[in-house]
Amino acid sequence: MKINLAVIFGGRSVEHEVSVISAVQAMASMDKEKYNIIPVYMTKKSEFWTGEKLMDINSFKDIPALLKECTECVFVRSEGKVQLIRQKIKKFGSNLISDVDIAFPIVHGTNVEDGALQGYLQTLDLPYVGCDVLASAVGMDKFVMKILLKDAGFPVLDCCRFSSFDLDKIDDMVAQVESKFGYPVIVKPINLGSSVGISKGKDRDSLIRSIEEAFEFADRILIEPCVTNLKEINCSVLGDSESAEASVCEEPVQASDDDILSYEQKYVGGGKGGSKGMATLKRKIPADITPEQDEFIRKTAVDAFRYLGCNGVTRIDFMIDMDTDKVYINEINTIPGSLAFYLWEPKGVKYRELLERMIQLAMKRHRQSAKISYTFDTNILSMGGSFGSKGSKR
Secondary structure, eight states, X not given: OOEEEEEEEEOSSTTHHHHHHHHHHHHHHSOTTTEEEEEEEEOXXXXXXXXXXXXXXXXXXXHHHHHTTSEEEEEEEETTEEEEEESSOOSSSOOEEEEESEEEEOOOSTTTTSSHHHHHHHHTTOOBSSOOHHHHHHHHOHHHHHHHHHHTTOOOOOOEEEEGGGGGGHHHHHHHHHHHTXXXXXXXXXXXXXXXXXXXXXXXXXXXXXXXXHTTTOSEEEEEEOOSSEEEEEEEEEEOSSOEEEEEEEEEOOSXXXXXXXXXXXXXXXXXXXXXXXXXXXXXXXXXXXXXHHHHHHHHHHHHHHHTTOOEEEEEEEEEETTTTEEEEEEEESSOGGGGGGGTGGGTXXXXXXXXXXXXXXXXXXXXXXXXXXXXXXXXXXXXXXXXXXXXXX
């Protein structure tokens, strides 16, 4: 009997389209002899839809027309199992679309990758692929991630954190950055990926513009010193807190003289091959680094992955300061674009095998969780109204 696997993608995120690309790629590579693949698309209004046409990237050219051929749906838990049922209940006939054995979230960005969707699936007691609620939240919040990694001795750049409530005091923000770092600096929304809202402040005027732009995408931002002679290196990690391994390292290559790889460079590829997602980005694999740097980055990636309690596949992005040879962790992507499959193929791990290992890791975590007691037998409610309408809390 096949395993019913719900692939969830889309969502209310600025990385919505990237999620669609990543999910369609993955569904095309999954073992259809073993899994009954159920595509579940989340619109930008957080509505769930399912239908076979959601597995075709070309269908998304006209989303309103696509949804007319799909069924709006919702997950429910009943009688010890999770089911996908019609959102609009029919008076006659079955409203069951399918039982669901496991979920595979392939989502990017806020409201989906940040633990929100993972918490929903965990509440349903539905096994799901990837990082749990806490690791997902930490991975999405660049400031929290830095604080945790720094406290554990991992190499990260210092930073300043600001809230949108501080925007009316932007001169004070600028003065703090100038005093602490000088110029240039990098300004980032705290909880976004795919280079959205990231820019460089080279002087006071450009810093103010960068701050205002970043606040368009998030209510909290961070500012860190800019490594001017920079080499970016990315490394994927597969596993869980018990055991994990690193992929080969890659070196993204700038398509222009821009200081920061843009969203378009990462995913659109100049308008050619956009459906390939991160595969369109020019890169050196393996990265052009020394054996010592390669060993340090791969080991640090695994150590950070396990320290943060990650699961499945992540991609950890590093920076090398070419003037000092210092290596810094830049960020962790708990659900990387294209699931970083291109970093595993050089190690002989085909995409289908990578997906299978991620699914098995999710099932392992769910089995381990089932051994933990989440109830405590008590007769407190048998005492009836003796607590009064306000109950008792000490």
